Amino acid sequence: MPATPNNVPEPSRTDPALIRNFCIIAHIDHGKSTLADRMLQLTGVVEQRQMRAQYLDRMDIERERGITIKSQAVRLPWAPTHDKTDTHILNMIDTPGHVDFTYEVSRSLAACEGTILLVDAAQGIEAQTLANLYLAMENDLKIIPVLNKIDLPAAQPEKFSEELANLIGCDPEEVLKVSAKTGMGVEALLDRVVEQIPAPVGVKDAPARAMIFDSVYDSYRGVVTYVRVVDGQLNKRERIRMMSTGATHELLEIGTNSPEMLAADGLGVGEVGYLITGVKDVRQSKVGDTITSLHNGATEALGGYKDPKPMVFSGLYPLDGSDYPELRDALDKLQLNDAALVYEPETSAALGFGFRVGFLGLLHLDVIRERLEREFGLDLIATAPNVVYRVDMEDGSEHVVTNPSEFPEGKIDKVYEPVVRATILAPSEFIGSIMELCQTRRGVLLGMDYLSEDRVEIRYTLPLAEIVFDFFDQLKSKTRGYASLDYEPTGEQTANLVKVDILLHGDKVDAFSAITHRDAAYAYGVRLVAKLRELIPRQAFEVPIQAAIGSRVIARETIRAIRKDVLAKCYGGDISRKRKLLEKQKEGKKRMKMVGSVEVPQEAFIAVLSSDESGGKAKK
Numbered sequence: 001m002p003a004t005p006n007n008v009p010e011p012s013r014t015d016p017a018l019i020r021n022f023c024i025i026a027h028i029d030h031g032k033s034t035l036a037d038r039m040l041q042l043t044g045v046v047e048q049r050q051m052r053a054q055y056l057d058r059m060d061i062e063r064e065r066g067i068t069i070k071s072q073a074v075r076l077p078w079a080p081t082h083d084k085t086d087t088h089i090l091n092m093i094d095t096p097g098h099v100d101f102t103y104e105v106s107r108s109l110a111a112c113e114g115t116i117l118l119v120d121a122a123q124g125i126e127a128q129t130l131a132n133l134y135l136a137m138e139n140d141l142k143i144i145p146v147l148n149k150i151d152l153p154a155a156q157p158e159k160f161s162e163e164l165a166n167l168i169g170c171d172p173e174e175v176l177k178v179s180a181k182t183g184m185g186v187e188a189l190l191d192r193v194v195e196q197i198p199a200p201v202g203v204k205d206a207p208a209r210a211m212i213f214d215s216v217y218d219s220y221r222g223v224v225t226y227v228r229v230v231d232g233q234l235n236k237r238e239r240i241r242m243m244s245t246g247a248t249h250e251l252l253e254i255g256t257n258s259p260e261m262l263a264a265d266g267l268g269v270g271e272v273g274y275l276i277t278g279v280k281d282v283r284q285s286k287v288g289d290t291i292t293s294l295h296n297g298a299t300e301a302l303g304g305y306k307d308p309k310p311m312v313f314s315g316l317y318p319l320d321g322s323d324y325p326e327l328r329d330a331l332d333k334l335q336l337n338d339a340a341l342v343y344e345p346e347t348s349a350a351l352g353f354g355f356r357v358g359f360l361g362l363l364h365l366d367v368i369r370e371r372l373e374r375e376f377g378l379d380l381i382a383t384a385p386n387v388v389y390r391v392d393m394e395d396g397s398e399h400v401v402t403n404p405s406e407f408p409e410g411k412i413d414k415v416y417e418p419v420v421r422a423t424i425l426a427p428s429e430f431i432g433s434i435m436e437l438c439q440t441r442r443g444v445l446l447g448m449d450y451l452s453e454d455r456v457e458i459r460y461t462l463p464l465a466e467i468v469f470d471f472f473d474q475l476k477s478k479t480r481g482y483a484s485l486d487y488e489p490t491g492e493q494t495a496n497l498v499k500v501d502i503l504l505h506g507d508k509v510d511a512f513s514a515i516t517h518r519d520a521a522y523a524y525g526v527r528l529v530a531k532l533r534e535l536i537p538r539q540a541f542e543v544p545i546q547a548a549i550g551s552r553v554i555a556r557e558t559i560r561a562i563r564k565d566v567l568a569k570c571y572g573g574d575i576s577r578k579r580k581l582l583e584k585q586k587e588g589k590k591r592m593k594m595v596g597s598v599e600v601p602q603e604a605f606i607a608v609l610s611s612d613e614s615g616g617k618a619k620k
């Protein structure tokens, strides 16, 4: 009979030999959350009637999009089928699946001894599966290969077992076949976890060392920190120290998740649980940091801590300038739960007061923007996303550029841009179109391997800036949706990059400045200038629209002059009607932004900034 929360052994007394710490790695939509749900049900920690889909994905936006953003840990008691008296503790750490959150995935992996590699039996291995598998291998984790969704008529278990077995070097027979939906094979999988994943090893009497693998802000309790104890033990009420910052806190509460929080006296070697110290901001309890006791604490931190580094920047401006204070409050609130989110105030001549916000990647940007709009009711304009450039000047000075309009003028020696190593998986019939796309994005081919007869893995080095601009959408449309993409930052390269400015009647419109490769600058200029000509109404005077690199104009259009006399049709004396028309004209003008002497309708900014070519919305 499955165990219930009542017979879960006391956390601090669990023998490490009975603990198994594991996670599930999978490509987006391959069924990780559904499998986690089934495990919660089978181990009895969530009663049938309380069960709801994706129990562990708490954020509304996660549930709606069906993606996992923050990882969670849950303690599952499981007595293997062959010996029901021998209850083990399985700590399942749910990990986010998206490239933007790779650092969180790698921290979750570091908290485990093994992983379930879950692959959709109708889709096969995807880029994300590979990326996560390599991370797991680097962490020396025991890998349990599993095919999910075998209930689907389109499932091809033989073909994909073979593919998986080739990849990790095992027998195709060893690949477990389950249906997370119906529950078929999931008990056998839990047994396999107990059998094959090694128990944690740590030194019981050593000074305490625990790794933070997640940190979540809760509006009632402050920051809840998820840890894996490696050595020693942490006890309720003791004072602890964060090893990266030296900050000390009192352990107000410590316990495990089953999946709701269950307080305990402490956590010992190999255990996974949560702690609460009363800190109010996740940046004080950072993923990857090591916690130790204040008295007789450890001197050496567990390896692998790094600060999250924003890779993509975008300007966020309220549509209605008076919403600026609300936008600031909303960003402050989101930052409490997101150590990777950075922002600073920025003013734009065209868009007014706003913020320059740094994100881990495009999905992160999209999620934050959507939360600002949905949870805080803000209407926003976002400028096209850009990466971070480093510019060396001939006079020896160096600039870091996070906003294209701040690209330095004058004698530039070298410009560096971030590059990534991208892995694309697709059916082999699309090799030609994928290579063509990567070439036009300044890609350099690194290599290509066949995973099976008809599926290939293609590796490229690409400038991050080229991926930020609708690369994924293009890839999907060129491969009829079959390709998957993953990438990791690999440093920077010098490139022939220039800033293109857009001028209206001689005045620069900062929101439209872009940094592009010199070869692409002309096309960008022509496209933007043509688009603006369509969107900006005629004014009382002639307005030239120009695209320029420095002082050199590379494209030009002209809006001809017109005087719009709203009273033209109102001859005769009806003064009240005339007043009404003038009032109406005034209202319309409020929605205009003045750029120098030119009135630009707000819609023009939105139309240009939200168009696909200028970055568009990030997709998963």
Ligand SMILES: Nc1nc2c(ncn2[C@@H]2O[C@H](COP(=O)(O)OP(=O)(O)OP(=O)(O)O)[C@@H](O)[C@H]2O)c(=O)[nH]1
Pocket: 026, 027, 028, 029, 030, 031, 032, 033, 034, 035, 066, 067, 068, 096, 097, 148, 149, 150, 151, 152, 178, 179, 180, 181, 182
């Ligand atoms: N037929 C069938 N559908 C499944 C099975 N497992 C999951 N699904 C469906 O596949 C879709 C994706 O499942 P999720 O569990 O949300 O996938 P996920 O891997 O957690 O996705 P992310 O959180 O985005 O990484 C959902 O519509 C599930 O209902 C299965 O065994 N059989």
